[in-house]
Amino acid sequence: MDTSMRFAQTILHGFESYFADFQNITLAARPRFENADWAGIHAASRERIDLYKEKINKVSEFVELIAGDQLRDLDFWSAVREHYAVLIKGHNNYEIAETFFNSIYCSAFSHRKIRDEYAFVFSPHGDMPSVSSGRLWRSYQLEVGLEVFLEQMLDDYALNIPYEDKHRDIANIASVVRDFLLPRFGGELENTTAQVLDSLFFRNKGAYIVGKLVSGNKTMPFVLPLLHTEQGSVYVDTILFGADRVSVIFSFTRTYFMVDAEVPSQYVMFLQSLMPAKAISEIYSALGYYKHGKTYFYRCAVRHMEGTRDEFILAPGIKGMVMSVFTLPSYDFVFKIIKDRFTPPKDMTRAQVMDKYRLVKRSDRAGRMADTQEFTNLAFDRNRFSDELMEELHKVAPSQIEENGKALVIRHVYVERRMTPLNLYLRSATDEQIHSVMDEYGNAIRELATANIFPGDMLLKNFGVTRHGRVVFYDYDEICPLTDCNFRTIPEPRCEEEEMASSPWYSVAPEDIFPEEFRLFFSGNSRARKVFDQLHSDLYKASFWQGLQSEIRDGQVEDFFPYRRKLRFPRQVMLQQRLQG
Structure with missing residues (x-):
């Protein structure tokens, strides 16, 4: 066996080891x-997020020993790629195995010289596996009767703890199905089939049953969230219908799911059939395969660039003190580069900013922080950058750009989904929209805090509004664990000199936070502040x-509902009625 074959086999064994450990954590x-x-x-x-890098580092040590002086020989890598493809x-799961190979290659070449001859920039086998392996979903016929179907499904997905009140849950679900679904399915469900993914989805304090109802050429996605009671039982919290509501469950702002999927691509394709507007890269990430989500994103991005001609421009909104942000008008993502020097009064380093982004990746994002893809030495077509944008990049981040002929290489960049900055959204919002979005803004701050995240700089420009109307935080340079902060009330002045002083007369430590000063975040928008003050x-x-800090330190973990609270079934009220009856 020659060295290149042994090298290829070592990478594949490393992938199999990674995948097995990933599955064990998930199970x-x-x-x-x-x-x-x-x-x-x-x-x-x-642990599962950190696992990928740990495995790459370990396998990189092995392959360096095997390759020796050939480690950075491109002809050698070309031969290795051929062996690995076979x-x-x-x-x-060849597509995820290709991503693992790419990571080993990038480790050897510091993310440079990325060509399809040496790595899997594109897959020779196709983007998605077409193989079928075992049962993917359970099938139910609703002609047996709605309640019978629901009881059978809940029994099939029962956990090793009892339902709190299964018949109450069935009645709740059946009521919504009849009110919502019957008008859309022609008034009857006799010819309807339910296809339900075989494995439960686990995240935070919830478990989710995911599937779709099919009647002729009509389909309806649905999700049943199961929650845990304090008494050691489980109950169905609600039923969610439609692509939009299901899409929010799998949002890019939420922690990755744990789901037993031996062939992730099959789950990805089923989920994509439920949410046609959801990018496949985001679904891979939602299942925990964020590195392959990045690969799929990159391939789609390259194809988008090849099929369009518009220019990259500075992103709309107020320029950041730490990041320079640009976008492509025809593309739903923004690119964020850390500046070489930060605008005063920002006082931090590039390494500290990158640490903040790592903190977000490993934290519970609670549906309120955008997931990001991090790229090193990302190449673009220089001709597609506007003059204004190039002038800005040369001015604020010259160390991060490199022009090689027609190529513009950006040494380090974050990519995240584009949203409408909250401050811009408010400019043209109606009174009703302002009320809704400021309630969302406040809820976002609360939920981040409950997840032990303090946003730091809560200016309106640092939050975005998604297409679903949710408010999401996306400026991470000042975030920190809530428990690291010292929240104080501004002391009362003891004399007229102190009251009239232009600067604080009391001592202020770096970790001190004065919530009374949060009103300053609404500077220039009295309408928004008035609504926020009310809510x-x-x-x-x-x-x-x-109070939140005390709860976190006591080990309390809150629920983060990926749906509106008004959609929840009135469980406690019904229990009281049952007891009284």
């Missing part, structure tokens, strides 16, 4: 949910934040 999600081990679920989520042909004035009190 433990079910017993953790059943035991209400919420801290364990969060720790496992971080080894993974017909592999159920969330308790956020101006140090006691609110101190």
Whole structure:
């Protein structure tokens, strides 16, 4: 066996080891949910995210020993790629195996010289595996009767803890199905089939049954969230219908799911059939395969660039002090570059900013922070950058750009989904929209805090509005764990000189936060501030934040609902009625 074949086999073995460890961490999600081990679920989520880099580092050590002086020989890598392509042909998860190979290659070449001859920039086998391996979903016929179908489904997906009140849950679900679905399915469900993914989806304190109803040429996606009671039982919290609501469950702003999917691509394609507007790259990431999500994103981005001619421009909105942000008008993403020098009063380093982004990746994003893809030495067509944008990049981040003929290489860049900056959204918003979006803004701050994240700079420009109307935080340079902050009330002045002083007369430590000053974030927008004061004035009190800190330190883990609370079934009220009856 020659060195290039042994090299290829070592990478494949490394991938198989990674995938097995990934699956083992994932499989433990079910017993953790059943035991209400919420801290364990969060720790496992971080462990699984860190696993990829750990495996890449380990395998890189092995292949360096095998290759020796050939490690940076491109002809050698070309031969390795050929062997590897043969080894993974017909592999159920070849597409993720290709991404693993790419990561080893990038480790050897510091993310340079990325060509399809040496790595899998594009797949010779196709983007998505077409193989079928085992059962993907369970099928139910609704002609047996709606209640019978629902009971059978809940029994099939039962956990090792009892339902709190299965018949109540069935009645709740059936009521919504009849009110919502019957008018859309012609008034009857006799010819309707339910296809339900075989494995439960686990995240935070929830488990989810995911499927779709099919009647002729009509389909309706649905999700059933299961929640844990304090008494050691489980209940159905609601039923969610439609692509938009299901899409929010799988949002790019949420922690990755744990789901037992031996062939992830099959789950990805089923989920994409439920959410046609959801990018496949985001679905891979939602299942925890964020590195392959990045690969798929890159391939789609290249194809988009090849099929369009518009120019990259500075992103709309107020320029950031730490990041320079640009976008392509025809593309739904923005590109964020860390500046060489930060605008005062920002006082931090590039390494500290990158650490903040790593913190977000490993944290519970609670549906309120955008996931990002991080790229090194990303090449663009220089001719597609506007003069204004190039002038800006040369001015604020010259160390991060390199022009090689027609190519513009950006040494380090973050990519995230484009949203409408909240400050711009408010300019043309109606009174009703302002009320809704400022309630969302306040809820975003609360939910981040409950997840032990303090945003730091809460200016309106640092939040975005998604197409679903959710408010999401996307400026991470000042975030920190909430428990690291010291929330204080501004002391009362003791004399007229102190009251009239232009600067604080009391001592202020770096970790001190004065919530009363949050009103300054609404400078120039009195309409928004008035609504916020009506809905969330308790956020101006140090006691609110101190109370959250105490709960977090006591080990309390909150629920983060990926749906509107008004959609929840009235469980406790019905229990009281049942007891009284």
